[in-house]
Amino acid sequence: MADHLSYEQSKKMVFRGLGLLAAITLVEVLFSLAGKGYVPGLGFLSGGGVTVYIVGFILIALSLYKAKFIIYDFMHMKYEAKGLAMTVLLPVGLLFWGMIAFFNEGNYWGERRDDIKDRNKIEVSAPPAVSPIERSPVASPQVLGQDQ
């Protein structure tokens, strides 16, 4: 690695990196607080609706940039063999699809909550599915099984 940057250059890179990461973190916190209405001049970012997605997108993009900087510069991935970089980055990159898929699924669970509440109401008010004779006051497990 030392053959890619001189000692003086790499020392400079380190402190440039410190400034960069600190500045990005500050900008992230600023946007996060603006999205919640704490920053006086940026109140328009706390309006809800589409601004939630805009702020979220900015925060995710900045975090991914920080991650890329740490991996490529601090962990020296840019000086490693391409095969090494691919075996490490590809599986983790594919994981992002898993995350998106599961977040989407979680959203669906949330949407189903009202649906399930509605269904529970229907079952309570619906007439019995079996005739009253079969429906003994103390239902045996077999009868319950037929019920379903």
Place this chain on the structure above:
Amino acid sequence: MATATETPTSNTHTQEAHWDGASKPFRVGYGKLMMWYFLVSDAFTFAGFLIAYGALRFSMPTWPVPDFVFKTLPFDLHLLIPGKIAPLIFVTFMSFVLIISSVTMVRAVQEGERENKSGVVKWMLLTVIGGAGFLGCQAWEWSNLIGKEHMSLTTNPFGTHVADGTYTVDEHGIPYAPGVEAETFEAGESYIVHQENGEWIKRSFQTVDQPGVVQKQEFGPRAFGALFFFITGFHGFHVFSGLVFLLIIALNSASGQYAARKNGYEMVEKIGLYWHFVDLVWVFVFLVFYLI
């Protein structure tokens, strides 16, 4: 393995040379390659945790907002700020501490490449101080949440109002005296259920969409506490084990063990990879828990 004989990395060596163990795959030492693959597996573990967090959060109608949960500073310093809250300020400070310790780690690796023993030890010890500072901050944050705000693995006192309304009792659960103006709240506003003498004070209130119906404050989504403590705790455990390894490797460096290997302090480089990974994970924990 690190001291294995080096072969020239030209393309002159034959296919047999690869299988004899004479050449290094991907031109890195065995330990460093395996550290990378360990980090890949660790990334999957953390991703599993974050997937659980995200999926549950998206499935809930309401979720504790971070600027409300994390709004205090040690020694009640937030009371000195106008508005008496310091949303996200303390975690931002924690992030800076971890970033700085990552930077000192890069310096340690660079000094290792120059075979500068005292430089390696100096920058590694500074990294240890940064990591310990981060752990100290986390300890305060946890003790504040557990001891003062009574959050636990199964109890989340941070709830959210879903409609505008008015409280019928004060913060201590006592009905308002006549003439005292009752506190109001808006839909989406956060509240914390307080404890007094070991009893939860769930304030009762009425909302505008159901006037006349007295409702009581509820706890927030139950999974929040477990997710918070497991994810930040798992990260903190990584920081702690990183500190132990940093100290061991700093001591070994000081004793001249790695200088004798003449491989540019590869061991320091390996623990450096781990330490940067811990910082990298914090970037995402910070994103999902505190920023969004």
